[in-house]
Amino acid sequence: MPGRAAEPPAGPLTGVRVVELAGIGPGPFAAMMLADMGADVIRVDRAAEVRPERFGTPHPDLLNRGRRSIGVDLKADAGRRVVLDLVRDADALLEGFRPGVTERLGLGPVDCHEVNPRLVYGRMTGWGQDGPNAGHAGHDLTYLAPTGILHAIGRAGERPVPPLNLVGDFGGGGMMLAFGVVCALFEARAGGPGQVVDAAIVDGATLLSTALHGLRGLGMWSGDRGGNLLDGGAPFYDTYECADGRYVAVGALEPRFYAELVARTGFRPPSGDEDARLDPDNWAVDRAAWAELFGSRTRDEWAALLEPGDACVAPVLDWDEAPEHPHLRTRGVFVTHSGVVQPAPAPRFSRTPAVIRRPPPHPGEHTDEILTELGRSPTETARLRENRAVA
CATH class of the missing domain: 3.40.50.10540 (Crotonobetainyl-coa:carnitine coa-transferase; domain 1)
Known part of the structure; x- marks a missing residue:
C-alpha cells in the first residue's frame, strides 16, 4: 500500500x-x-x-x-x-x-x-x-x-x-x-x-479434547462427570476453601509431587499409601481430610508455605490480584498499554x-x-x- x-x-x-x-x-x-x-x-x-x-x-x-x-x-x-x-x-x-x-x-x-x-x-x-x-x-x-x-x-x-x-x-x-x-x-x-x-x-x-479421548481409550477416564483425575474427582487435583474464605488450587498428580505436598503439610492421608490414593473408592474420605486441613489456615499462609517448590499448590487469585502475582509480574504476563x-x-x-x-x-x-x-x-x-x- x-x-x-x-x-x-x-x-x-x-x-x-x-x-x-x-x-x-x-x-x-x-x-x-x-x-x-x-x-x-x-x-x-x-x-x-x-x-x-x-x-x-x-x-x-x-x-x-x-x-x-x-x-x-x-x-x-x-x-x-x-x-x-x-x-x-x-x-x-x-x-x-x-x-x-x-x-x-x-x-x-x-x-x-x-x-x-x-x-x-x-x-x-x-x-x-x-x-x-x-x-x-x-x-x-x-x-x-x-x-x-x-x-x-x-x-x-x-x-x-x-x-x-x-x-x-x-x-x-x-x-x-x-x-x-x-x-x-x-x-x-x-x-x-x-x-x-x-x-x-x-x-x-x-x-x-484429544488427550481425554486417549485416556478413555486407555480405560483411565470414566463417563461420570466429576469422577476422574482432572475434573475435580481426585482430591489431589482440586480446589479447597481456606480459613479466610479464599481458595488454593492443588494439582499434585505425580507421586513425587504428592509426596512433597504430604511432607510439607504434615498431612496423613486416611487412604494410606500411593496405590490407595489412586483408588476412587478412597477419594471421598481423603477429600474430607484435605478440606479440613486447608481450612485451618488462610490462603496466603498456604501459598507462602507451599507455592515455592514442587508441591503443586497455588493461590486462586481474582482478576485484580492476578497482575500482581510475583511470577506473572516478573515475566510481564500482564502489561499496561x-x-x-x-x-x-x-x-x-x-x-x-x-x-x-x-x-x-x-x-x-x-x-x-x-x-x-x-x-x-x-x-x-x-x-x-x-x-x-x-x-
Whole structure:
C-alpha cells in the first residue's frame, strides 16, 4: 500500500497484511493474535457504527487492539470495491459471518481470489461451512454441548458448568483460526496459491479434547462427570476453601509431587499409601481430610508455605490480584498499554518480540488514512462519504 505510515518492526509477522471484516468474539481474537505478532491488520467496521466524536479516546474492547479501522458499508457497491482494493494487496482476510453471507455481499472467496489469487481466506464459524447445523445460530455453550466436552465439566451429581467461553470461542475457535491462517500463509509464501481456512468451534474444541479421548481409550477416564483425575474427582487435583474464605488450587498428580505436598503439610492421608490414593473408592474420605486441613489456615499462609517448590499448590487469585502475582509480574504476563492493564502478547520470541502496537480503535478512526494509502484522493474520499459507502 503506497504511503503506508512507517511503524517500528515488531514480531515474526511483520510485513504480513490482514483485512478483518468486523465481527465479535473468536474472529477478533484471531486478528488480535496476528496483530500482536506484528501483522498490519485493518479492521473493516460497519459505517453505521462510526462515531467521529469518539476518535482519540480509549475504546474498551481489548480484542480490537493493535489494528486500524475503516468504516465501510459492505452493502454499497462502492464500499465493496474499497474492500476488494484492500484485499488486492493483502496476505489474508478474516471473516466470521454465517456461511454464504460474504458470497451474497460479493466478498466471498471466489470474489477475493479474483483480485488476489494468493490470498488466505480465513472463515470463523461455530458449526463450520457445511453440515446440517451450518446455517444455524449458536454460541460457545451450544457448540460445546454436542462435542462431549460440556458433559465432562462440572461436579459429580451436578449439572454441567459453562467453562466461561474460553474453551470454545477462544481456544477452539479464534486460536485455531489464527493457527490455520499462519499455516496457510506459510504454504502460500512457499509458492502455493491462496486457499480457504474453514475454522469451526466444534472442530477446534473437539481437537482440544484429544488427550481425554486417549485416556478413555486407555480405560483411565470414566463417563461420570466429576469422577476422574482432572475434573475435580481426585482430591489431589482440586480446589479447597481456606480459613479466610479464599481458595488454593492443588494439582499434585505425580507421586513425587504428592509426596512433597504430604511432607510439607504434615498431612496423613486416611487412604494410606500411593496405590490407595489412586483408588476412587478412597477419594471421598481423603477429600474430607484435605478440606479440613486447608481450612485451618488462610490462603496466603498456604501459598507462602507451599507455592515455592514442587508441591503443586497455588493461590486462586481474582482478576485484580492476578497482575500482581510475583511470577506473572516478573515475566510481564500482564502489561499496561494506553492506561489499561491487559494480557500481554504470547508466546515469546527470542529475536522478533511481539508487542501491542496501538490501542483498540473506534470504528472508522483511520478511514481517511487507509483510503489515502489505497491511492484515493481527498475528492474521491469525500465522494465516497457523500454516497455513504464509507464513514
